[in-house]
Amino acid sequence: MRAWIDSLPKAELHVHLEGSVTAETLCEIDPSLTIESARAGYVYSDFAGFLQSFAFAAKRLTTPEHYALAARRLFAALERQNVRHVEVILSAGVVLWKGQDLAEVWRALQSVPAPFPVVWNLDAVRQWGIEKAWEVVTMASSLPRDGVVMSFGLGGDEAGGPARDFDGVYRSAQRHGMRLTCHAGETCGPESIWGALEIGAERIGHGIRAIEDPVLVEHLAKHAIPLEISILSNVRTGAVPSLATHPIRKLFDAGVPVTLNTDDPALFGSCLGDEYEVAWREFGFNQEELAQIAENGFRYAFNKENAK
Numbered sequence: 001m002r003a004w005i006d007s008l009p010k011a012e013l014h015v016h017l018e019g020s021v022t023a024e025t026l027c028e029i030d031p032s033l034t035i036e037s038a039r040a041g042y043v044y045s046d047f048a049g050f051l052q053s054f055a056f057a058a059k060r061l062t063t064p065e066h067y068a069l070a071a072r073r074l075f076a077a078l079e080r081q082n083v084r085h086v087e088v089i090l091s092a093g094v095v096l097w098k099g100q101d102l103a104e105v106w107r108a109l110q111s112v113p114a115p116f117p118v119v120w121n122l123d124a125v126r127q128w129g130i131e132k133a134w135e136v137v138t139m140a141s142s143l144p145r146d147g148v149v150m151s152f153g154l155g156g157d158e159a160g161g162p163a164r165d166f167d168g169v170y171r172s173a174q175r176h177g178m179r180l181t182c183h184a185g186e187t188c189g190p191e192s193i194w195g196a197l198e199i200g201a202e203r204i205g206h207g208i209r210a211i212e213d214p215v216l217v218e219h220l221a222k223h224a225i226p227l228e229i230s231i232l233s234n235v236r237t238g239a240v241p242s243l244a245t246h247p248i249r250k251l252f253d254a255g256v257p258v259t260l261n262t263d264d265p266a267l268f269g270s271c272l273g274d275e276y277e278v279a280w281r282e283f284g285f286n287q288e289e290l291a292q293i294a295e296n297g298f299r300y301a302f303n304k305e306n307a308k
């Protein structure tokens with residue numbers, strides 16, 4: 001089964017660049033780190049600790065070349081997994097917070113050759129407030145795209161920044177031709193997902209807690225609003241209490257378009273094949289169903305003419 005999964009052409013719609021930097025690559029980027037200290041920085045026991053591990057990696061990307069190296073390594077890893085379409089989340093909010101020039105980071109990232117189409121999701125840190133998100137969207141909309149599809153999203157601490165607060169920011173991103181996604185329903189409940197939908201999110205990052213609201217599940221299915229699910233992320237950050245309680249099977253069976261993604265492969269010690277394998281092993285998804293999930297990844301990709 002694993003060989004079949006590995007050979008299946010897959011799309012990755014939700015991977016954070018900073019969360020894809022392995023401890024080994026982080027040591028190359030920051031030679032003052034030992035491999036032991038780099039690995040220790042990736043140890044956490046809850047969602048708050050996970051965000052700290054993410055920051056541990058992100059704050060060491062201090063030059064545009066560091067970002068380019070991270071992208072080169074990520075693209076190579078995904079190519080080995082037979083991934084044919086990639087949407088990478090860049091925490092643009094963190095780039096600006098570090099005082100870096102987003103345009104230079106963007107230029108470095110665009111110089112990295114990719115063996116597949118790449119959509120870039122520029123993400124603001126929701127708990128830092130609306131003004132910081134405006135800075136991200138203003139900067140992002142001024143970047144040269146040369147045909148590259150860009151999307152906008154919110155990440156960080158869901159409880160610290162309700163999506164509805166960012167309505168104007170999302171409208172602006174949309175006016176500037178960006179597609180819209182939003183982390184929601186990962187650590188907060190269905191209300192957070194409703195908020196993300198109200199501000200125009202076309203896909204939902206995680207969205208697993210939709211399962212607590214049957215009306216919302218029906219809405220997602222009826223309007224074909226895809227969820228960017230990452231089972232192993234949800235288990236490892238504690239977003240679900242246990243693997244057995246993950247709602248992916250219930251969401252899929254209810255007709256919600258489900259996709260599988262890695263989220264932060266270096267922080268979870270996972271790859272995209274692992275996500276498909278756990279869906280098969282723990283939730284009984286057969287080959288036909290896994291192929292449908294993989295197909296969803298291409299169908300709901302932001303480089304397609306599928307805007308609602």
Ligand SMILES: [Zn+2]
Pocket residue numbers: 014016155183205263
């Ligand atoms: Zn994420």
